[in-house]
Amino acid sequence: MNPRASGARPIDEKAALLREGQGASGARPINDRAALLRYAGLEQVLPLGSRLNARGALEVGGCDVTELAREHGTPAYVYAEDDIRARARAYREAFAARTNRFEIIYASKAAPITAVYRLMADEGLSCDVASGGELHLALAGGFAPDRLYLHGNNKTEAELRYAVERGVGTIVVDSFDEVERLRRLAPGQRVMLRVTPGIKPDTHEKIATGQEDSKFGFGLDDVPRAIAGCEAAGLELCGLHAHIGSQIYELSVLERLAEVLDGMGDYPLLNLGGGLGIAYTPEDRPPSVDEYAEALLSRVPDGVTVLCEPGRSLVGNAGVTIYTVGTVKAIPGVRTYVAVDGGMSDNLRPMLYAARYEAQIADRFGGSDLCTVAGMHCESGDILIRDVELDDPRPGDVLVIPATGAYGHSMANNYNAIPRPPVIFCRDGAARVVVRRETYDDLTLRDA
Ligand code: LLP
Numbered sequence: 001m002n003p004r005a006s007g008a009r010p011i012d013e014k015a016a017l018l019r020e021g022q023g024a025s026g027a028r029p030i031n032d033r034a035a036l037l038r039y040a041g042l043e044q045v046l047p048l049g050s051r052l053n054a055r056g057a058l059e060v061g062g063c064d065v066t067e068l069a070r071e072h073g074t075p076a077y078v079y080a081e082d083d084i085r086a087r088a089r090a091y092r093e094a095f096a097a098r099t100n101r102f103e104i105i106y107a108s109k110a111a112p113i114t115a116v117y118r119l120m121a122d123e124g125l126s127c128d129v130a131s132g133g134e135l136h137l138a139l140a141g142g143f144a145p146d147r148l149y150l151h152g153n154n155k156t157e158a159e160l161r162y163a164v165e166r167g168v169g170t171i172v173v174d175s176f177d178e179v180e181r182l183r184r185l186a187p188g189q190r191v192m193l194r195v196t197p198g199i200k201p202d203t204h205e206k207i208a209t210g211q212e213d214s215k216f217g218f219g220l221d222d223v224p225r226a227i228a229g230c231e232a233a234g235l236e237l238c239g240l241h242a243h244i245g246s247q248i249y250e251l252s253v254l255e256r257l258a259e260v261l262d263g264m265g266d267y268p269l270l271n272l273g274g275g276l277g278i279a280y281t282p283e284d285r286p287p288s289v290d291e292y293a294e295a296l297l298s299r300v301p302d303g304v305t306v307l308c309e310p311g312r313s314l315v316g317n318a319g320v321t322i323y324t325v326g327t328v329k330a331i332p333g334v335r336t337y338v339a340v341d342g343g344m345s346d347n348l349r350p351m352l353y354a355a356r357y358e359a360q361i362a363d364r365f366g367g368s369d370l371c372t373v374a375g376m377h378c379e380s381g382d383i384l385i386r387d388v389e390l391d392d393p394r395p396g397d398v399l400v401i402p403a404t405g406a407y408g409h410s411m412a413n414n415y416n417a418i419p420r421p422p423v424i425f426c427r428d429g430a431a432r433v434v435v436r437r438e439t440y441d442d443l444t445l446r447d448a
Helices: 011-019 034-040 065-072 081-096 114-122 132-140 157-166 176-185 220-232 251-262 289-298 312-318 349-353 440-444
Strands: 058-060 076-080 102-107 126-129 148-150 170-173 190-196 236-241 269-271 305-308 319-331 335-340 369-374 383-390 398-402 423-427 430-435
Touching: 011 081, 011 289, 058 065, 058 076, 065 076, 065 319, 065 398, 065 423, 065 430, 076 081, 076 312, 081 102, 081 114, 081 289, 081 305, 081 312, 081 423, 102 114, 102 312, 114 126, 114 132, 114 430, 126 132, 132 148, 132 157, 148 157, 157 176, 170 176, 176 220, 190 220, 220 236, 236 305, 251 269, 251 289, 289 305, 312 319, 335 383, 349 383, 383 398
Parallel strands: 076 423, 102 126, 102 305, 126 148, 148 170, 170 190, 190 236, 236 269, 269 305, 335 369
Antiparallel strands: 076 319, 319 335, 319 398, 369 383, 423 430
16 A cells, blocks of 8 residues: 555645544545544544545554554554644744734643754744753754743752853743842843733633732732833843643633733733644633634734744544453453553653543544443552443554643653653654653663
8 A cells, every 4th residue: 555645634734634623534534444444533633634545544644543653553652744844834824823922932841842843843833841851852853042932830940040041032030039149140041921810711621820829920919020120130131921721621721811911011022822732632722823813913903913822632542552461251230341551651641630631542433332441550550441432452462542742751750660662753654763762771870
């Protein structure tokens, strides 16, 4: 089979579909198996251009994921490179259609991968780094330092020094203690002020940040003193920043945020953070990038430059994780556990946020056997998905979980000394490893 005959659409066309919120399901069927994909309801959840090939196996970026599993092993994070590019373009186009005063900043905590930084820089985005480590990766990925925004509620002196030495464009100041630190370390530095606007979005409490009771930023009452502090410290304050939370579907809270920040004074720049939610399951209906841009921009006067900082919505649906089924344990009348060769070490989100995912056997979509997908770690809570329908899962099957492109790799860990999975980029039927799999030797590498 010729993978290039995948009917993949050009990236700009994909960007247009995304901008307007049609996901991957735009009017044209991708191939004759498109009906089955739709049946499984996963078109809007899988990377753009995904399809089932003649063997019935899932292809991501034109690559058959069962072949990737054979060649590279499992678990593995598999991304469709064009999907990431299309989402970056969809953001730029949605804003450009409404204003020329905007900046799209990739919140790189979602997928701090050198190759992803490189791609975002190439697509003309700026970048949010939340630590010295992310700064290091962003620079390795080719970001110009002046396009970087350094965040964090407790940046260390070493991190601030590193940022200043490397010429980071903007530091987002988070506390009075940090104002003091910057006065010593970075006089004249361009900064923005992180404001906690007292807005609580409807999302998991662990990822809500805009409420008054938050470790982040300056509460509204403290903002005037913080502004005076920045001026006295000789910092160049260019605007206000707020990020109220993540995986948000309600646009009204983001509109309110724009109004609150705009009401705080005449600033040329307002950074309204990230937070646009994505679809993890077929039932999820997030707003489109177009609706999001409209909501933010409609509440801000013409002369103001609006910055937004998406993470999840740029990379979340671009990636899937592939695993191999190792054991199937049926407990009659209770449940069937399908155990895979990863789990809470490569995806913490189900355990941390009770996040819901879908799964399929990679070359037998559309089954009806009710299963629970368990990881391989020694905790009962190591469950990736409770109650998902699979087609007669058996040891050796490749299982795919979509929408793991954001906060999967970035929150991966070595629990039970499991080596972390590789990251594989796929495009036009060609796969390249952009982060290799960890080895057992990597596990002893830091022994002193
Ligand atoms: N800007 C700031 C200052 C942030 O703290 C974040 C995310 C973003 C932008 C990007 O938000 P996004 O567009 O990705 O929603 N580990 C959690 C998500 C934590 C988000 C932390 N900050 C998860 O897996 O759901």
